[in-house]
Amino acid sequence: MAKSILLNTVAVGTATAAAGLGYALLEAQAYVLRRVTVPVLPSGAQPIRILHISDLHMIPGQAKKVEWVRELASLNPDFVINTGDNFADVDALPVITKALEPLLDIPGAFVMGSNDYYGPRFKSPARYLLPDSRIKHKSEPVHLPTAAFARHMTERGWLDLSNTRAQVTLAGTVISFAGLDDPHIDLDVYPAGPDAQVPEGALELKVGVVHAPYTRALDQFHQDDRALIIAGHTHGGQLCLPGYGALVTNCDLDRKRAKGLHGWPGARPDQVGGEDSSWLYVSAGLGTAKYTPVRFACRPEATLMTLVPKG
Numbered sequence: 001m002a003k004s005i006l007l008n009t010v011a012v013g014t015a016t017a018a019a020g021l022g023y024a025l026l027e028a029q030a031y032v033l034r035r036v037t038v039p040v041l042p043s044g045a046q047p048i049r050i051l052h053i054s055d056l057h058m059i060p061g062q063a064k065k066v067e068w069v070r071e072l073a074s075l076n077p078d079f080v081i082n083t084g085d086n087f088a089d090v091d092a093l094p095v096i097t098k099a100l101e102p103l104l105d106i107p108g109a110f111v112m113g114s115n116d117y118y119g120p121r122f123k124s125p126a127r128y129l130l131p132d133s134r135i136k137h138k139s140e141p142v143h144l145p146t147a148a149f150a151r152h153m154t155e156r157g158w159l160d161l162s163n164t165r166a167q168v169t170l171a172g173t174v175i176s177f178a179g180l181d182d183p184h185i186d187l188d189v190y191p192a193g194p195d196a197q198v199p200e201g202a203l204e205l206k207v208g209v210v211h212a213p214y215t216r217a218l219d220q221f222h223q224d225d226r227a228l229i230i231a232g233h234t235h236g237g238q239l240c241l242p243g244y245g246a247l248v249t250n251c252d253l254d255r256k257r258a259k260g261l262h263g264w265p266g267a268r269p270d271q272v273g274g275e276d277s278s279w280l281y282v283s284a285g286l287g288t289a290k291y292t293p294v295r296f297a298c299r300p301e302a303t304l305m306t307l308v309p310k311g
């Protein structure tokens, strides 16, 4: 009797785990477009629509993801920001450029993530649940075609914001960007200031862009008056518990800000106290780590951000 109860319990447990894994594999392809409104522009400015993509983690053959990303161009945003981690395979460059092709007709900017420099090497999926999943490998790193990828985007007019500043004018507002290379692999060097001079009387918005939202990077952006900070990297936790949220952020950001719109260093949407906080948007991203191709309670996303005047 006791043995049959035990066998039944094991069978039910195994079936539940298999169903959960099956669902998590499906959720990893359940792409969703988030829409957020950020009241961050100076008063009198026209709204600006920014499409934010991140963490594509492409592998050759991901036709559904390629088509979904290509379709995003039909949103006709004013600008596209790509916060890195485009690769999940050393041979992914053709499929990445195919996915991005229609978006490159729109003005845009990018920073790189660690997965634009180094190809994935196997690690236990359980490592993903550790607070910081960086791991020391004994084998040589696999170098990705980073320079060719960057050139592909800059030749189409996209701005490379790695450790640099740049400006664009969108809908009559000057956007002064400060960008960082990826803090996850210690490539971040904050760009020397100040921003280029803005014409007398012009409207301006200062924006920070980085792949991994390490607190040191967010503090630097905040101290440099960036009213809006845009990041990726966390995958929103990738495996979340309903009602609890992300278990990890894969960096030193707290798990409550693993994805979505928040304030830095404190409050915002739209806050009591901490009046000078920056807006912080962290994307849950569109992909997964190659050896952890699952998501749970954390759908893959792109974000259409509508910036509107404060107040």
Ligand SMILES: [Fe+2]
Pocket (backbone or CB within 6 Å): 055, 057, 085, 113, 115, 233, 234, 235, 285
């Ligand atoms: Fe990533």
